[in-house]
Amino acid sequence: MLAAFFDNPELMFMTIGALVGVAASVLGAFLVLRGTSLYTDAISHSVLLGIVLVYLATGEVNSPYQLVGAAAAGLLTVYLSELLTSSRLLKRDAAVGLVFPALFALAMLLIGLYARRVHIDADAVLLGELAFAWLDTVPIGEYAVPRSLVTMGIIALADVLFVGLFFKELKLATFDAGLARALGFRPRLLFYGLLFLTSVTAVGAFDAVGAVLFIALVIVPPAAAHLLTDRLWLMVIGGGAIALFASAGGYWAAMRWDVSIGGMMAVVNGLILLAAFFLGPRHGLLARLLRGRRQRAEAHVRMLLVHLYTHEGDEQAERENAALALEHHLRWPAEQARRVVAQAEALGLVTSEPEGQRLHLTGAGREAAREVLEPWRRR
Amino acid sequence: MPGLEILSDFTVRNALIGASLLGVVSGVLGTFAVLREQSLIGDAVSHAALPGICLGFLIAGTREIWPLALGALAAGAAAALAVLALTRYSRLKPDASLGTVLSTFFAAGTVLLTYIQNRQLPGQAGLDSFLFGQAAAVLPEDLWFMGAVALVALGAVGLFWKEFKLVAFDPGFARSLGLPVALIEAALTAMIALAVVVGLQLVGVVLMVAMVIAPGTAARQWCRRLETTVLLAAGFGAASGILGTMLSLLGRGLATGPLIVLVATGLAVVSLLFAPGRGAAWKAAARRRARAAIEDRHILAGMWQLAQSHGDAAYAVEQGMLDAMYGAGARGALERLERQGLVEPVTHMSEEGLHWRLTPEGRKAAAAEPLSPSPTVRGE
Numbered sequence: 001m002l003a004a005f006f007d008n009p010e011l012m013f014m015t016i017g018a019l020v021g022v023a024a025s026v027l028g029a030f031l032v033l034r035g036t037s038l039y040t041d042a043i044s045h046s047v048l049l050g051i052v053l054v055y056l057a058t059g060e061v062n063s064p065y066q067l068v069g070a071a072a073a074g075l076l077t078v079y080l081s082e083l084l085t086s087s088r089l090l091k092r093d094a095a096v097g098l099v100f101p102a103l104f105a106l107a108m109l110l111i112g113l114y115a116r117r118v119h120i121d122a123d124a125v126l127l128g129e130l131a132f133a134w135l136d137t138v139p140i141g142e143y144a145v146p147r148s149l150v151t152m153g154i155i156a157l158a159d160v161l162f163v164g165l166f167f168k169e170l171k172l173a174t175f176d177a178g179l180a181r182a183l184g185f186r187p188r189l190l191f192y193g194l195l196f197l198t199s200v201t202a203v204g205a206f207d208a209v210g211a212v213l214f215i216a217l218v219i220v221p222p223a224a225a226h227l228l229t230d231r232l233w234l235m236v237i238g239g240g241a242i243a244l245f246a247s248a249g250g251y252w253a254a255m256r257w258d259v260s261i262g263g264m265m266a267v268v269n270g271l272i273l274l275a276a277f278f279l280g281p282r283h284g285l286l287a288r289l290l291r292g293r294r295q296r297a298e299a300h301v302r303m304l305l306v307h308l309y310t311h312e313g314d315e316q317a318e319r320e321n322a323a324l325a326l327e328h329h330l331r332w333p334a335e336q337a338r339r340v341v342a343q344a345e346a347l348g349l350v351t352s353e354p355e356g357q358r359l360h361l362t363g364a365g366r367e368a369a370r371e372v373l374e375p376w377r378r379r
Numbered sequence: 380m381p382g383l384e385i386l387s388d389f390t391v392r393n394a395l396i397g398a399s400l401l402g403v404v405s406g407v408l409g410t411f412a413v414l415r416e417q418s419l420i421g422d423a424v425s426h427a428a429l430p431g432i433c434l435g436f437l438i439a440g441t442r443e444i445w446p447l448a449l450g451a452l453a454a455g456a457a458a459a460l461a462v463l464a465l466t467r468y469s470r471l472k473p474d475a476s477l478g479t480v481l482s483t484f485f486a487a488g489t490v491l492l493t494y495i496q497n498r499q500l501p502g503q504a505g506l507d508s509f510l511f512g513q514a515a516a517v518l519p520e521d522l523w524f525m526g527a528v529a530l531v532a533l534g535a536v537g538l539f540w541k542e543f544k545l546v547a548f549d550p551g552f553a554r555s556l557g558l559p560v561a562l563i564e565a566a567l568t569a570m571i572a573l574a575v576v577v578g579l580q581l582v583g584v585v586l587m588v589a590m591v592i593a594p595g596t597a598a599r600q601w602c603r604r605l606e607t608t609v610l611l612a613a614g615f616g617a618a619s620g621i622l623g624t625m626l627s628l629l630g631r632g633l634a635t636g637p638l639i640v641l642v643a644t645g646l647a648v649v650s651l652l653f654a655p656g657r658g659a660a661w662k663a664a665a666r667r668r669a670r671a672a673i674e675d676r677h678i679l680a681g682m683w684q685l686a687q688s689h690g691d692a693a694y695a696v697e698q699g700m701l702d703a704m705y706g707a708g709a710r711g712a713l714e715r716l717e718r719q720g721l722v723e724p725v726t727h728m729s730e731e732g733l734h735w736r737l738t739p740e741g742r743k744a745a746a747a748e749p750l751s752p753s754p755t756v757r758g759e
Contacts, residue, residue, distance in 0.1 A: 040478065041422065104585070216482030223471055260493040266486030269486075
């Protein structure tokens with residue numbers, strides 16, 4: 001059973017991709033909600049500097065110090081950006097955009113100068129290649145397990161544990177940092193913890209998906225889930241589920257067309273978000289369009305009821321409460337007037353006489369009109 | 380440092396001309412992006428150029444600059460509009476919209492790139508050099524193209540100067556005047572794609588965002604008018620381009636793109652720190668000076684009051700007493716006052732240590748400025 005798993009590269013790739021996706025998206029949910037998800041962009045680029053510096057210092061590409069160095073570089077980026085922002089000389093986005101390209105450029109320069117022959121190829125770092133995961137294995141028991149599977153497994157576990165343990169605190173700090181501080185939680189510390197884990201996850205994800213695609217995995221699944229639900233825990237779990245689905249679907253599509261696995265996973269995530277954007281149940285474009293139309297139609301029916309109610313029983317009723325009057329007095333085009341009357345009739349609020357087109361309120365219609373005009377009478 | 384004759388070298392000359400064109404265009408357009416707080420849109424637009432380049436190659440089948448740049452332009456503009464649409468029509472915050480578009484477009488780019496590479500299509504070699512740029516690959520016909528794009532971008536800015544300026548500073552007022560603000564904003568954002576196209580071969584899509592942000596940020600520190608800011612940003616941009624290219628000639632393995640970016644960032648950091656009036660270091664120094672001046676005046680007033688209450692204009696105050704009243708800063712303040720000739724040290728009684736008294740000028744200054752002698756309030 002285990003052997004079947006470890007000897008199946010396909011399953012292995014998908015598992016690594018899924019681990020990266022889940023690890024990234026549970027953290028991403030809070031970053032997206034806080035409006036600081038672009039720190040991911042900055043972190044995932046500047047992590048390269050940490051990797052290069054640690055390589056130059058230790059001469060090893062795969063030492064555990066990598067995680068430390070890269071996480072430090074990631075936090076440094078955030079710290080420098082916040083420092084620049086707090087000087088109030090420039091806005092946060094400009095600060096972020098000033099810091100991380102510089103650190104990335106520095107890393108590129110160092111690679112070009114000192115690390116040409118090692119496997120820190122800038123392209124690979126940027127794009128990643130999941131297929132190479134198989135080349136670097138560690139023995140566990142009798143199986144050769146890809147190193148990134150082990151690393152990502154540990155990192156994903158840490159991320160999920162962090163979010164699970166501090167869910168309440170994270171929730172509070174995300175939605176009301178002021179209250180969290182007043183209650184004695186440490187929202188800033190929590191935030192830096194979140195970014196620290198993001199940096200660590202970025203390093204782990206580097207080999208598998210590369211820097212830019214890591215951004216996709218952090219931001220896109222939670223963002224898509226955010227379009228679909230209003231509950232935080234659903235958003236966190238939904239983001240994870242979307243990431244899982246995207247890693248499986250992305251792997252399949254990548255094999256089908258023989259293209260980059262990580263890239264395809266990110267593209268599938270993007271497509272899911274696009275679908276959520278258009279088809280989401282409450283906040284989707286289509287749902288909002290339909291809701292708008294329904295509300296407009298309801299408002300028209302209410303207007304008709306009120307119009308009929310106002311003139312009911314006065315001397316102009318004969319003239320006003322006729323289908324023709326709607327065109328003249330409410331300025332409704334004939335087509336619209338017919339539609340509104342038909343709608344009101346279908347709802348049992350209005351009846352019309354066939355000849356003369358005189359309109360009458362039913363009991364329910366009168367009640368509804370009274371509710372609009374005299375809401376205090378409502379029982 | 381290589382001699383000047385290297386400037387006549389064909390490749391170097393092309394790279395230098397290209398780099399300065401890039402600097403000018405990105406400086407001018409970037410200034411507007413920075414002022415409109417849309418800095419990172421440049422990041423999305425530049426990353427989005429990658430799928431555009433690949434599509435351009437797939438459609439045209441050659442590695443010529445025109446189809447690739449057209450693809451980059453179209454994809455960049457599409458990304459900019461996608462960011463605007465996601466921000467406006469969904470509940471995502473701007474940062475999430477931006478991150479989503481940036482990463483998804485770039486992912487599509489890598490997918491297309493691997494598609495092209497794995498099929499060994501003819502003429503695809505070096506397509507990935509657009510990731511980080513490759514200055515040595517700039518050809519004269521590319522320069523013509525860059526020049527044309529630069530002309531279009533700068534021409535548009537010149538033509539719509541008034542409108543762009545108004546939208547950058549006060550979109551609400553612009554709307555009340557009946558200007559199509561949404562259209563102008565979309566145009567300004569999409570035009571960043573023009574700068575990206577110019578920078579493709581030199582800096583590449585990944586680092587382009589720095590060229591959009593850094594020169595504008597740097598120029599903003601020195602100027603108070605949009606006209607001068609834009610001109611200076613163009614200058615800073617061109618200077619970064621030229622300087623970065625020259626530095627890359629110094630040794631093997633020095634990549635041009637990263638160097639250009641580092642020079643631009645360096646200029647921005649220096650400007651942020653030292654620009655007169657707005658620079659952080661400048662402000663800190665001004666704050667220190669102001670605090671010192673207040674301390675000086677407190678001590679002057681304190682000594683004046685002591686002198687008056689002792690009925691002796693030349694009353695000598697013990698250093699220790701001033702220390703106790705004004706804290707550790709008193710010593711430095713007294714030295715400053717001595718340099719100004721307002722106080723002088725006296726040996727009052729040999730065993731009692733240093734004393735200070737007001738000079739005639741000091742008395743005049745203290746009398747002219749009646750200030751409360753209360754010691755500066757210090758934190759615990």
